[in-house]
Amino acid sequence: MDELILNLKREIIEVLNLEEVKPEEIEDDAPLFGEGLGLDSIDALELIVLMEKNYGIKLSDPAQGRELFKSIRVMATYIRDNRKK
Amino acid sequence: MTREVYIRAARQISVQLPLSEGWMDAPLYPEGPYARAVDPDYRHYFAPNVARRLGKLLKRALLTSRLVMEESGVSRPGAIITGTGLGCIENTGIFLDALAREGEGLLQPTHFMQSTHNTISSLVAIDARCHGYNSTYAHKGASFECALLDAFLQLREGRVETALVGAHDEMTPDYFVLLKRAGYLGHAGGFSGETAASMMLADRPGDGALCRLRGVELLYRPGAGGLRRALDSLSREAGVGLDEVDAVMVGANGHPPNDRVYGEACPLLFPGKPLLRYKHLFGESYTAPALGAYAAATCLHRQRLPAHLFAGEGGVERRGVRHLLLYNHFENKTHSLVLLSACGG
């Protein structure tokens, strides 16, 4: 799980171009949207693509994304339980 | 009652030193057929969260826009108008490449969202929270002149008091290959450049306007007669005789089919007038004429024409400049005339 969390942080930094952010600066339980990392709706769409590309998880409803992208830990847990690759 | 139009501030990022008029006395001459713009360090200007999603073109456009707004003291222009030949071609290229190589599977929304041409004008409006008129012209080598004409007419008729006009084109390595194949870029004698030029136009000079914009004419396949009529009407409306024009700046780029059009038209239209050039400094690009206008505005403001601007051999620096006429064409289809005058001239 720790390795998955670290990888996920690296992937998010890359796909969202968060050049100035280091993986250890993202807290596992901090919110990704609004405060915390300050991501927005377009980032959510990018994360949906990331979920499918890297883990084979297809999300068809943006609202579902909003639930899953609450924090890195919530995302990682969902990936662990549902990943197809 | 028509109003005067002034260029209050202008800024550029190009193959010359960015945000600087260094090209006047110490021009850079890039080697080879393809040169990228010299980018300033954007970390000085943008917070990481603002910059992270912006490609180079958008960073250049946003920075030059912010600076001319700041310098002219106009925080919310009445109009924001952009000319761009190709729009955000880097993102377009990434999306097209992924589509061609990987199919319609997993494409990224940011690349699409920032591929449309009006991303530029929108970004500037969102950044400035500006609810005014917002438009984008994308017409090959006349994109800037279309934007300039729109701003000019709206200012003249008092529809707006200020207008931010931008001209922005980037050139990626891939797209350079394409446009070389198409015969537009990559010729000996000139080079491909990039354009980011923003200028603030206003119906009042404010403190220290660069120059006045007296007229803009835009023509399609005009022939010699059409050009003559446009020149006459420009001269008549501005009240500036051709004999008063100090020099004519043209878009010669070293490529014979392009330069031949100027070679044939100029002796007929502007007999005896000194010819100036700008693409030897800034390179060829769809919106390069904006850099020509910027250079001419700078010369009028500083009241001198550096020797290297003069076409042909033996150019000598000139001081005291009142009126400069810009003449550009693209593929001998679109032709444009722009007349600039010194303030008080």
Place this chain on the structure above:
Amino acid sequence: MQEEIFVTGAGVISAIGLGRQATLAALREGRDGIAPVRYLKTSRVEFPVGEVKFSNEEMCRLLGVPEAGVTTRTSLMGMIAAREALEQARLPGDGGERVALISGTTVGGMDKSEQYYLDFLENDSRNEYISAHDCGACTEMIADYFGLFSMVETISTACSSAANAIMTGALLLRAGRADVVVAGGSECITKFHLNGFNTLMILDREPCRPFDAGRAGLNLGEGAAYLVLESGASARRRGVVPLCRLSGYANASDAFHQTASSPGGDGAYLSMTGALATAGLAPGEIGYINAHGTGTVNNDLSEGLAIQRVFGERVPPVSSTKAFTGHATSAAGGVEAVISILALRHGFIPPNLRFSTPMPELSFAPAAGGSAAPRHVLSNSFGFGGNDTSLIFSKTD
């Protein structure tokens, strides 16, 4: 007092047909043009679209253009629509008018670029399509088909492009820069923007339901439409009878987000009130609103709230004809300008198809359609980045 601008010609091609007559018949009979993909070569067959029901080859034959020549779907549709508009306005005339073409497109020659992109990069086999890619190329192909225009410009503001072209046309006429302006837009469906809209998750897998509580996105459409604009003096001199007036127009920026509209529809509010102001009309004088109404959750709510802000408790009949045509993106403002003019001239309100459940946030429901006699029609077109334009067409008598 500003000089009045008259519309003396209109031409259209969209998913519901070629020409004004076919368009009128489809609108009156409630026949939409949304169907499974047939002409575009895409694997995204799950999304219904509003395609123009002609192949490129068929359009070449209709136009007498060589099928082997360099054309794009956008330019072919543009030629067909512009030809109808010019014929109605009896152009070219014999008076040596200065005629300008202002065309809106964003996709331009992307249909060919996406087909040949790897060739563009790797070999010389498709070089002729490289310079056909950009927006201006498309306008010049249309211009050169007619050989009539002394000025051409291309506007690219995404889904408001054609409406902005019409607005620029009015500016040029009023400034005396042209005697006659042909203004509108053209855009074909491409894999590029079908997939692009898909990444934004705003495409409906069913035929779209604008202003319905259950709406789930838009259907892409395609088409082209142009208006011929000129002054009253010019129309009289040329002996043509105006169809209507272009009485009001305004563009405003929502200045909110690159792809989403602001919650209160600030840009839409400003463009509608701006258009009313240029027309010198009170909100109560508008007899029909042809809404932007894409069918996305975000647009219809934002636009609906903006309409309520402008019209208060007396909202005139509103419908989105994108349920007929799909969203023809850059051409939409042109197609809907022609539809607005048809509604004005033939005295009817086009129905808002597939509406069943009112949106709880709005005080009004979209129009069911039928006979009416609007004297002034307002048409909204909103583009990405919050580029919002409203046009008003008015009866001449």
